[in-house]
Amino acid sequence: MATNINRAAVIGSGVMGAGIAAHLANAGIPSLLLDIVPTALTPDEEAKGWTLEHPAVRNRLAANALSGLTRLKPSPLYDDAFLSRITPGNLEDDLGKIRDVDWVIEAVVENLHIKRELLAKIENHWKQGIIVSSNTSGISIDGMTAGRSEAFKRHVLGTHFFNPPRYMKLLEIIPGETTDPDIVARLTEFCGKRLGKGVVVAKDTPNFIANRIGTYGLLVTLQTMIDKGYTVDEVDAVTGPAMGRPKSATFRTLDLVGLDTFVHVANNVYEKLDGGPEKQAFQVPQVLKDMVSFGWIGEKAGQGFYKKVKGEQGSEILSLDLGAMAYGKSRKPASPSLEAAKTAKGAKEKTKALLGAKDRYSGLAWDILKKTLLYSADKVGEIADSIADIDKAMKWGFHWELGPFETWDAIGLVKSVERMEKEGERIPVWVKEWIASGKESFYQHANGKSFYVYKGEYKAADQPAENISLRSLKEQNKIIRANSGASLIDVGDGVACLEFHSPNNAIGADILFMIQQSVEEVRQNYDALIIANQGRNFCVGANIMLLLMEAQNEEWEEIDSIIRIFQNTMMQLKGFEKPVVAAPYHMTLGGGVEACLPADEVCAYAETYYGLVETGVGLIPAGGGCKELALRLSRANPNPEADLQPHINELFMNIGTAKVSTSAHDARKIGYLRASDRIVANQERLIHEAKQSALRLVHEGYVLPPKEKIRVVGADGKAVMQLGAYTMRQSGYISDHDLLIAGKLAHVLAGGDVPAGTMVTEQYMLDLEREAFLSLCGEPKTQQRMQHMLSKGKPLRN
Incomplete structure (x- = not known):
């Protein structure tokens, strides 16, 4: 078409x-x-x-x-x-x-x-x-x-x-x-x-799909809160991640959207409905009208349901007491149900845990959820013919992890409907007929395919051939090899896909071992290898918890061994005689970038945030990141008389400041992606496009590129970089420990203390990386940075 x-x-x-x-x-x-x-x-x-x-x-x-x-x-x-x-x-x-x-x-x-x-x-x-x-x-x-x-x-x-x-x-x-x-x-x-x-x-009805369901859900939540005396903080504690919803939950979301905008959207439905309970449900509560009249319309006005104020100890978040219409200190509620949801894994288990505890907050969750589920079911055929489209709209438009009908399946369709009926709720006729026919869920998965209810029977979900699902392939027994950190999956046409699935897709020994096994497997039985996965992020880097433990125990030989294995594995990928294509997306950091750099081609999702961020934990890239990018600069400037220094200086700044691209296009602009690397707009097509790139390389008669030496700027270039770092320290932009890290990084990128223009091997550069990395692991302030990142999830400036 x-x-x-x-x-x-x-x-x-x-x-x-x-x-x-x-x-x-x-x-x-x-x-x-x-x-x-x-x-x-x-x-x-x-x-x-x-x-x-x-x-x-x-x-x-x-x-x-x-x-x-x-x-x-x-x-x-x-x-x-x-x-x-x-x-x-x-x-x-x-x-x-x-x-x-x-x-x-x-x-x-x-x-x-x-x-x-x-x-x-x-x-x-x-x-x-x-x-x-x-x-x-x-x-x-x-x-x-x-x-x-x-x-x-x-x-x-x-x-x-x-x-x-x-x-x-x-x-x-x-x-x-x-x-x-x-x-x-x-x-x-x-x-x-x-x-x-x-x-x-969507059908041509007021507010279409997402805003129709989403607005109803927000109004139901607000009305339940008013009727049963919950606070703003309590509602947001229940309606955020505990229910598989965004951290902004209910009232932070309203503040972000703008209460005036929300009232306009709600009124759009209210004015178009003829009457009855649905029209009443879309009537904006008086308290919301009052807030708009006061100008308390959310973040754009500086206050809404929340207000940030400056106190003696810094900024403080206040939340609104709707009864007194006054702000007070925001308080995070706690309960068995909230704790159970917090410790559960995944949106399905979180929702079940939240509802299962039978306390004040599980009651709130149930009151909100049942109304939203029933309303969604009532609108099938009116706002959209497909329950799958309604679920997708809520996931894509409101960032729910589960759509209404997926949620219903998660908590148990039959059991939850029985409870709703006991509580006097009206169940849509088609739902009752569906259950009466012996069905226990709206969705069904079998033989790698998904089915959903459509006009009284299961219909196969439309899955374009371009939308490759690794989960479906695994359900079809397409796994070639697997361990705790990664799997090698047959994606057809002679192409195998290496999938990371460790926590946060962090690279550890299990993933490195599977990369090595994948190379051997593809060498024997396949034409090409792609590196791709479908987790929340492609890869957030190496396993720093393991590194920290080894450093604190002063196991220097073990750390040296870990880095050698990482480097050697990346060199195996680079030296593989068959095509390798990497498919990064979202957060691709540190070791994640280093896993992509050896690939013959990168096929990146447009929303890829790509960067070598090791300085944030007091280290430098040591899995070949420094070496590979220095090699690319050397290759791009083959004339021995060409001045490499400006390019190396820029690379030094990017790595030294842990710069992360704002998109795949930005990654290309700063030199982390090549002009020949591809950028894909639709994430669901990413693995397909990576596979097509691999097949193209095969059909073109792929030949492994010859090994190259790297022209370096040497001792003189190192001095230039160190002077730049010293100037930043004198100006207060970096700390003493940052200056130490910068010196190590400059030594590696410059190729050590050799004369400018010296041609060095890749292994020589890898040795420099490993030595610098190992020495930094022994620094107490580096260990503090690693500990802070693990416990707080953000860099420490020390």
Whole structure:
């Protein structure tokens, strides 16, 4: 199916419009960003002698929105250079240019009348075949296309991007009554593949899927809290990670969203419902209206359900007492149910543990959960035909670890429904019929395939061939070898995948051993090896707990052995005569990066945060990270007369400051990824794309590259780096221990005390890495840093 979307136009340069344009730019799609023409000059424009007819004035709103994108944190752009892919303009001069685009996205204010008027103007310039979508969080698509031609309406649909568009996976696509199904299919494919979105198709109902369920859940939670006298802190303790939900839970989430925005979203449903219990459920409680009237609308106002204040001991978080409408010190509640949830592993077990303790907080969790589950079931067929789409929408849009129906399965469908009925709840007819037919769950997994209930029977979940699931392959007995830290899995077509699955995917002896075994297995029986997994992060580095224990016991020979094994294993990967492709994503740090550096090609997810961060725990990279990046600089500057020093200085700063890329594109920009490495927008396609890269290398007749020597900057270059570090110490930017680490790092990157321009072997550089690493392990302040990272999860500055 051809998508043919090569150029776009976004109308409306507010937060959402500019963010959507930025993400289109991330995907390599040039776009126009249009807004209205200003009706008054700014003081700066008047000072320049401009008039309202000046082009810069007429395009001011869109141009200002673009300049603002580079100041936002986190950045909506993978790389600030991508800003050049967006052209600012205005609706009076430039609307006719939409004839040359493939997709027009309207992202103006959430007002039906304004959207109708804009669609009428768009149709005046529209050309057959151009897709037109409205970015709306809840306005009816059919309502806004009323009065438009049938041909135009066939090309119009809703696209509800969640904010911020770069980071939020969910995209709801909402067809109107007459939208061409082929348009829906084309846009679904494009947004999934090119924009990396998780797409669900929603029906044209108020607030669609995620905001309909999410808003109901938040209102139910607030009403339960008011009715039963819980505090803000108690509710957030229950409705966060204890239930498989984000740390922001209920009230921090409302503060982040903005209470005014939430009230608007809730009212959108309330106003469109005819009456009855559902309409009553969407009535905003008076306390929320009062908070909005006071201006207590959340983080953007400095206070909402929480308020940060400065005290004698630093900043302090206060929480709101709804009864007194006054702030007091935030207190973290404790109970058997909360403790049980905290110690349980995974969202399923956490939820079961929370509900199973039968105390005050498990009661709160049950009251909230049962209402949300019943409401979700009641809306099947109305907001979406598929329970799988409802679950995906809540996971991708609200960061729930389990969707409503997955949660229901986790706590026991039959048992929980029996309890609900005893408590007088109304169970949707289709749920009762499903249980009566002998079914005990909404989902079923068998032979590596998933099934879900759909219109009274199990339906196989759509799993595109490009979305390779390692879990499914393992269920199909595709494991070749395995140990506690890693598995080698047959992914078909002569390709084997090495999967890390240790805690946090940290590299230890088990993973290193499996890498060695994988090389031998692939050498004998397969054509190529890919290194990939599907955990929360690709790899957070080496097992520093083991290193700390050995250092505290002064087992220096053991540490030396550990590092030698790591280095030798990475060299085995690099020297393997068959293609190796690594597929990093999300946090890929320290040893995780070093596991990717030997690969012939890296196929990285766009949201990959890639960095050699060992200085944060008082060490330097010693698994080949310094050596490999120095080799790349030497290779990129083959002329013996070329000055390597500026490049080595930049590398020294990046490693010395533990710099982590903000995206895979940024990793390429700072030299951690090569120009030849690939970047993939959709994480679910990552293993497939890595496999395709490996097969391409096989089909091209892969030949192992010859060994190379490394040209180094030597003693003179080392002195330059050390002087830079000394200057930073004198300026107070780094500590004495940082300066010590910097000296060790400079020694390694420079190639030691040899003359500038000396050609050294990879093994020589590895020896320097290992010696520096070993000496730092013996430093008390390094051991303090390792201990602090293990206990606090963040670096210590000492």
